Structure formats: structure tokens, C-alpha cells
Amino acid sequence: MSAEEAASVYKRLESQDFRVLLGVELGMMSHEFVPLNTIVKYSNLLEEEVNFRLRRLHALNLLKRRSKPFIGFSLNYLGYDCLAINALVKGGYLEALGKPLGIGKESDVYDALGPQGVEVAVKFMRLGRTSFRSTRRARTYVADRRHTSWLYQSRLAAEREFQALKALYKAGVAVPKPIAKNRHAIVMDIIRGAELADYYEIPKPRLVLREILRNLRKAFLKAGIVHSDLSEFNVIIKPDAHIFIIDWPQYVAKDNPRADEYLKKDVENILRYFRRKFNVELELDDALAYVRGTSRTLKVS
Numbered sequence: 001m002s003a004e005e006a007a008s009v010y011k012r013l014e015s016q017d018f019r020v021l022l023g024v025e026l027g028m029m030s031h032e033f034v035p036l037n038t039i040v041k042y043s044n045l046l047e048e049e050v051n052f053r054l055r056r057l058h059a060l061n062l063l064k065r066r067s068k069p070f071i072g073f074s075l076n077y078l079g080y081d082c083l084a085i086n087a088l089v090k091g092g093y094l095e096a097l098g099k100p101l102g103i104g105k106e107s108d109v110y111d112a113l114g115p116q117g118v119e120v121a122v123k124f125m126r127l128g129r130t131s132f133r134s135t136r137r138a139r140t141y142v143a144d145r146r147h148t149s150w151l152y153q154s155r156l157a158a159e160r161e162f163q164a165l166k167a168l169y170k171a172g173v174a175v176p177k178p179i180a181k182n183r184h185a186i187v188m189d190i191i192r193g194a195e196l197a198d199y200y201e202i203p204k205p206r207l208v209l210r211e212i213l214r215n216l217r218k219a220f221l222k223a224g225i226v227h228s229d230l231s232e233f234n235v236i237i238k239p240d241a242h243i244f245i246i247d248w249p250q251y252v253a254k255d256n257p258r259a260d261e262y263l264k265k266d267v268e269n270i271l272r273y274f275r276r277k278f279n280v281e282l283e284l285d286d287a288l289a290y291v292r293g294t295s296r297t298l299k300v301s
Helices: 003-010 015-027 036-043 047-059 077-090 132-138 150-170 205-221 259-278 284-292
Strands: 063-066 072-075 096-103 107-113 119-125 178-182 185-189 235-237 243-245
Touching (some): 003 096, 015 077, 077 119, 119 150, 205 259, 205 284
Antiparallel strands (some): 107 119
């Protein structure tokens, strides 16, 4: 299932379809599969109309259906995508969805058009592609919640990343500017470039490493944020050879008891990659002192 499919189906939906999808979404707060009477209640439509719309939406592959011990419905990612796209269109943040910019384990990113044809990117969280156990272990924001659906976890991930991006962008960190969020979708500035991991060589790798560490320092000292999952796969090299650092939903706050541990892991990952790939040497202690703000200088050899 992809957001491209959802964008195609979205054009065929009517206002009553969205009311039924919203009724299912609201019912999922207390049901894994939502019974008909609950959907009727939340959609505020006649039962006959709801039945017709449920059959239609199920045929369009926007809903999952269970027949035992009662007939019930739940959203899948396509249905959730349609609700998010509709809200972003109605809010004036999105006019058209384009082609994928990147498909990852936990999110899909698409180019899109915002108001007046301005190019933007839309990121749809897609938790559930990795194992439930590892997701719960890695994500503190769901660790204490039981029976949370993948859709709800994706919504929480989007909320966290959006809040992180707002703080980071304000602090001058090289991240895409966040524009809007709805459910599991984030609209942000367009992302041009490729992952650091895709490059066999880059011009002036020492300067790129310095720029990454300088941005980790800003994130830590000015925004109070540690990425906690940094690698060559979430550093983007832009066409002008500068960087973006992306994928922040797993961030931890500077005052988190494990923040120093995660910061060390982030820096270690990047130094190891630059040493192995580009033969750039920098001592871990020196890099950490710079990122933490206990040293103002950084010598990269």
C-alpha cells in the first residue's frame, strides 16, 4: 500500500465516504474492529447509507473487515492516508501528490505541490514494517502503551518528528522546514539530494563531516535534542554539497538519562562511516567534546 494509491483513490471519494472513514477512526479509539452501530453514531449518517459506504470503501481497499464474532471494520494505511490527505488539502497545505522521493522501513516520502504550486515534501509514517518488539523497545513514546495499533504509533511518531523539526529549524539546524502535520503525515520543505550512503565519494569529505557535527552541536546545545538514530542513511547531501539531517521521530531530549549514551552512538556511527568510506580520521572524544559544547574547536585530519 502506498500514498500514491491513496492519492488516486482520494479523487473518487465523496463527503459521505470521509464521514464514514472518520467514524471508523473515532471508533478505533475503543475497538480494534468497529461495529456498525458505532460507525453510524460517529458518522451521523443513516444506517443504510453507512452500510452502502462501508461496502464501497472496503471494495476500494481502504478498510479491513471482520465478520466474527460481529461484523466490524478498521482502517488500513490507505484509509488513513486518505483522511490525512483530505485534511491537508482542506487546510490549504496540499494541492497534489507526486512521485516518491524515498521509501524506507518506517516512512514514505513524496514530492508534492502546496499552495500556488510551491514544491513541498510529504512524509507518511509507516510503522509496522519492522517487528513490533523492536519498535516498542526503540520507541519510548509507545513503551508504556498497550494494544496500540500501527496507525496510532505512526501518528505518535509524526507528532514527535514534527515537534522536533520545529525546535530544530528554529535553532538553525539543517533540517527541512516543517509546514503542517495531520495524523501520520508531515508536510515540509522539499528535500533535494541523496543519502550520504549512496555516494562512493564526495568532494571535501572533511568539510561535510564538520558540517554534520556542527549541526549535531546546534541540535544538542540550542534545541536540547539528540537524534539517537543517526547514520549515513539519514544524512542527505544536497546538490550544493551542504546537508540535511532527517528522520527525527526517535529523538531524545538533552535531559533524558540516556541522552549521553545516544549522543555517543550517533557520533560514533558517523565517525566510523567517514573513517571507513572516506579515510577521514577524528577522535571520538574530540568530536563529543565539540558536540557537547565543552570544546569550541574541531580538528579533522
